[in-house]
Amino acid sequence: MTAAEPAGGPGRGPSDGSAGTGCSAWVLGADSGGSGLRVALARVAPADAAPPDADAGPAPVAAGTVVSSEPVRTGPGGIDAEHMLSRLVPAARTLLTDAGAQADGLSAVCVGAAGMATLGEGLRAALPGALAAEFGPVRVALAADAVTAYAGALGESPGAVVAGGTGLIAMGTDLRAWQRADGWGHLLGDCGGGAWIGQAGLQAAMRDFDGREGGSRALRERAEARFDAPPDKLPGLLYPRTDRPAVLASFAPDVAACAAEEDPVAAGIMRAAAREAAMAAEAVCPSAQGAEVALTGGLFRTGAPLLEPLRAELGRRLPHARVVAAEGGPLDGALLVAARLAEGTLRLPPDDALLSVS
Structure with a gap:
């Protein structure tokens, strides 16, 4: 794995990776698929920094990114949770160290993974507890990569996103439930x-x-x-x-x-x-x-x-x-979901298979 330069999409906040005055919470986003694993760290407002009815702030900009071209393994039991953790935890520690943050300063994590809807049972069972053991109390969202693609493209607006690559899937939401088409x-x-x-x-x-x-x-x-x-x-x-x-x-x-x-x-x-x-x-x-x-x-x-x-x-x-136009990609979406968890303002609907939150 190698650390990359800070990155962010258009309209996603200041380019230095900070989320503004008074921010003290760090969040982690991960995008796992056939081309490998990308992990990014961003700084956001903590949940108690604004009134509960306040509008969510801008999506966070990555303060740093770690990229690996080796995909997380998938076996008979689904996505390999142990292999995911062996890649995710060192990347998180590297990013926190580079940012000058403490390991227990991590507030929320969102992992978006290809195959999460049908092959993610092991991840949903293992990751929340394992991440809490490594980093202390931390909110965890485990999402299908189509959901993080949606969040990266449209944020938390109602609508539809068509994600096309080798395959094709469409995700839509009215912010009450998710609808999926294709991706089979x-x-x-x-x-x-x-x-x-x-x-x-x-x-x-x-x-x-x-x-x-x-x-x-x-x-x-x-x-x-x-x-x-x-x-x-x-x-x-x-x-x-x-x-x-x-x-x-x-x-x-x-x-x-x-x-x-x-x-x-x-x-x-x-x-x-x-x-x-x-x-x-x-x-x-x-x-x-x-x-x-x-x-x-x-x-x-x-x-x-x-x-x-x-x-x-x-x-x-x-x-x-x-x-x-899509504002960003799946890694941006993972950071957005993690930020909203940290802020206590997540509007995207939970779903047992597509977006589980703990």
């Missing part, structure tokens, strides 16, 4: 996500190789260049891989590039992906006028071939909602 993995769903787009593009490449209707020569040439092999060798390259979703998703930028070059098959794939993402947002977005919708994740860096049809679909399906 590349075999059962993740429709419109990177693996879905990449698979559709490779199928079009194979159609062209076979001479079947619906094929694309441009996608076939891109596939040959991407995998350095002719199409008939792709099954042997792809099927034995244990990281097939990521391999499929690696072809999504090629599909977007072909769409930008006006290949009709590729453009059709991107329009279909946009429809899927918009349907997921529609399924979870609150019906109240002015609800906000944000897009977050690397998928949306594919640019206009996806974003233009997606914005059109959202406008058609959710005319009452307002599409806004």
Whole structure:
């Protein structure tokens, strides 16, 4: 693990990582997923610093971040709590030491993790007690990474967030309950996500190789260049891989590039992906006028071939909602949830699987 420079998103407070005069509580946020573990520390107002009915302050800015590219292990019992603690606790101690804070100065922790909803039982059982033993009394929130992505993108406003990367999931809330759509993995769903787009593009490449209707020569040439092999060798390259979703998703930028070059098959794939993402947002977005919708994740860096049809679909399906830019990412969201726990002002709804608080 290595300590990184202080970081923060737009509109998230002073760049020095402080939360203003009189702040004395430290909070920890963590984002755990397939690309590794990121842990950040921030300083916020303690729960007794403001009247109970006061509005929550701005989201905190990280005073420091520790990043590891090694993912937390997942086994038959779910996310490995011991492995998570072996990474999280040293990172927290490093950050507290670098900030000149005492170990018992930690007030709240939020861990956002991929798979928390279905594989997080061990974490929910072990982490609160273990963190209390290490750092003294500390509030703990354990969240699905889609929830921290929501908090990072929209804060505590009602609305919907579509998180797109290798997969795709939409989360929505009216601040009373959570609604989820998709995020079921590349075999059962993740429709419109990177693996879905990449698979559709490779199928079009194979159609062209076979001479079947619906094929694309441009996608076939891109596939040959991407995998350095002719199409008939792709099954042997792809099927034995244990990281097939990521391999499929690696072809999504090629599909977007072909769409930008006006290949009709590729453009059709991107329009279909946009429809899927918009349907997921529609399924979870609150019906109240002015609800906000944000897009977050690397998928949306594919640019206009996806974003233009997606914005059109959202406008058609959710005319009452307002599409806004995401303010931050999942690590920002984890810090926000931890800060609100420390302040006693958390408005996002608790949920046994998606956002458990102790």
